[in-house]
Amino acid sequence: MTNNILLKCTGCGAGYNFDINRKLCSKCGNGLTIEIKQINDFEPQQDATGIWKYTAILPSLDGEFRISLGEGNTTLHVSKKIKDETRISRLWLKDETVEPTGSYLDRSSALFASMALQLRCRNLVTYSTGNLGASLSAYSSKAGLMMKVCIKPGIDLGKLYQMIAYGAEVRVVQSFKEKPGETGDTAVATEYDPLINEAKKTIMWEIFYQLNRTLPDYIILPMGEGGLVYSTFKALNELKKLNRLTGCKTKIIGVQPDGCAPIVEAFQKGLDIVEPLNSPRTKIFDLNVTKPRFGNAALKAIRETGGSAIAISESEVLDAMNMLAEGEGVLAEPAASLTIAGLIKLRNMEEIKEGSNVVCVITGSGLKDSRLMREIALRRSNLGTLIEELSGGMLLGDTKAAILKSLSEKEKYGYQIWKELREKHSINVKIPTVYQHLSKLTKEGYVEKIGSKMVLGRKREFYTLTDKGRAIT
Ligand SMILES: [Zn+2]
Known part of the structure; x- marks a missing residue:
């Protein structure tokens, strides 16, 4: 053969x-x-x-x-x-x-899975940075072979989703030197594989x-x-x-x-x-x-x-x-x-x-x-809050979105934000509510406190946007 x-x-x-x-x-x-x-x-x-x-x-x-x-x-x-x-x-x-x-590696997976079938292998194992694992997972499904993919933690999320959806067993390893127990009916595919x-x-x-x-x-x-x-x-x-x-x-x-x-x-x-x-x-x-x-x-x-x-x-x-x-x-x-x-x-x-x-x-x-893709979409469109919500981030209601918008102009303190919500956005909420929103936005990493300053004889806590907050405003 x-x-x-x-x-x-x-x-x-x-x-x-x-x-x-x-x-x-x-x-x-x-x-x-x-x-x-x-x-x-x-x-x-x-x-x-x-x-x-x-x-x-x-x-x-x-x-x-x-x-x-x-x-x-x-x-x-x-x-x-x-x-x-x-x-x-x-x-x-x-x-x-x-x-x-x-991925172009589908050409390779077709050949590899077919050869594994001809050699009567039942299991495929691969050590993959992403595309090869995703591709072999699909072809092993088609061939009726069991698939195990060893990945490293930095993998692109879409490729991981593909492996899981095609039914592969995914194992996270720190280095590709680790070898899981392989039996005689297992074919191992690598990124530097002759086939x-x-x-x-x-x-x-x-x-x-x-x-x-x-x-x-x-x-x-x-x-x-x-x-x-x-x-x-x-x-x-x-x-x-x-x-x-x-x-x-x-x-x-x-x-x-x-x-x-x-x-x-x-x-x-x-x-x-x-x-x-x-x-x-x-x-x-x-x-x-x-x-x-x-x-x-x-x-x-x-x-x-x-x-x-x-x-x-x-x-x-x-x-x-x-x-x-x-x-x-x-x-x-x-x-x-x-x-x-x-x-x-x-x-x-x-x-x-x-x-x-x-x-x-x-x-x-x-x-x-x-x-x-998310980073590019945030940079190249004005749909930041929608993209954030759709990609699993926090649901940003009108008030939080208005607070972020207000802070995108310059750093502000709570009373200032409350006033701006009323005057510019017709949002009438109580001052403690503004602080609750600010606390939630801080916890989720959109906003950070940058210290306090004296304003008109009173100590005020100032807030500003983080990189994450800036990305969606
Ligand atoms: Zn040699």
């Missing part, structure tokens, strides 16, 4: 027999890649569902075990606004936000057909473990060989958040080996990878294609996220918006030339990060 598959180290080249639970090279610790029998010609199988159109370039699986939720075959949008702003010839957005669970990576090749294959069998000058990808960069490189080599594209050169650009950019640092220092980071500072949790297992392979892929690697600040990522949503109608998560931020930065640096054709891969949907 798996006789035609071998595992090969991306670092030292050591070979291993396929085992679904073998992830890393035992000699050098680098990530492993799948080697399948070479094929001489290939056309996508149009009547197949999901990634199974590309069966011939994936590990062989009997048809009865192929699971699909309709992943892949995502739209390649033609960008107008961002293309014009960055003054390049053509820009396409490969929109993976529309995958079944909102998980192999399915990512289908993105580049689809782009090739969507561009009428041509390749772009640049493809821009986010990097965490470096697996997407490596898989894209692998797909480019397969494509060129099978389609005899001798003169065609697509440069790969890898982007990381500047708080956790070990691959970019190695690229910029001219190193061949990625040095692990000790203290990452990025809020983009899915890309918080300090020791990327495909880092060296990604570095090599970028260099061999003549590409580049660049780090992006959080504010640049948020700007790119807004541009994608408001200018192109694509709501991406921060990790996915990195590619647009990378394009803008490299254009400003003139590293990507004006006449270039570029594809940015938008790997996942913005709706998964509910905390960030």
Whole structure:
């Protein structure tokens, strides 16, 4: 069944027999890649569902075990606004936000869950920063497999909700070194998994057909473990060989958040080996990878294609996220918006030339990060109190809303607020009621006391808005 598959180290080249639970090279610790029998010609199988159109370039699986939720075959949008702003010839957005669970990893989960079924596994376990766990949870439901996801506490809330809704058992761990008791019928999936990576090749294959069998000058990808960069490189080599594209050169650009950019640092220092980071500072949790297992392979892929690697600040990522949503109608998560931020930065640096054709891969949907969506909505609309209530905050009646509004102008004391409620808002309440509201607002973190001052011979307690209070007024 798996006789035609071998595992090969991306670092030292050591070979291993396929085992679904073998992830890393035992000699050098680098990530492993799948080697399948070479094929001489290939056309996508149009009547197949999901990634199974590309069966011939994936590990062989009997048809009865192929699971699909309709992943892949995502739209390649033609960008107008961002293309014009960055003054390049053509820009396409490969929109993976529309995958079944909102992430490009659905391609990977389809392959992994199917292989687990074929190998008669009954349980899946994954150690996931978010998207992979959410995605595998959906595919394990479809495959009838038991799913256990180990997560770290900083996970995006939307991804946690997905795992729970798909029926996975979720366990919170402090580090992914912990191994729960696993039995022989359990398949473990990791972010640096050979099978998980192999399915990512289908993105580049689809782009090739969507561009009428041509390749772009640049493809821009986010990097965490470096697996997407490596898989894209692998797909480019397969494509060129099978389609005899001798003169065609697509440069790969890898982007990381500047708080956790070990691959970019190695690229910029001219190193061949990625040095692990000790203290990452990025809020983009899915890309918080300090020791990327495909880092060296990604570095090599970028260099061999003549590409580049660049780090992006959080504010640049948020700007790119807004541009994608408001200018192109694509709501991406921060990790996915990195590619647009990378394009803008490299254009400003003139590293990507004006006449270039570029594809940015938008790997996942913005709706998964509910905390960030809330922050953006509070910043960009005047619906603060409604959003606060809808997102589980305190029910702010007219009086409390008026108190917050009054305090948004400047710090005030109780009697002043009471007077303003009567005069400006026609709210007639007793002074003790104002203090009750102030006490409740303080307790909920919208308002804080900033000390007392003497006013007209009387000691007055002054109140002001906190950041939370300011966000909703
Ligand atoms: Zn090795």
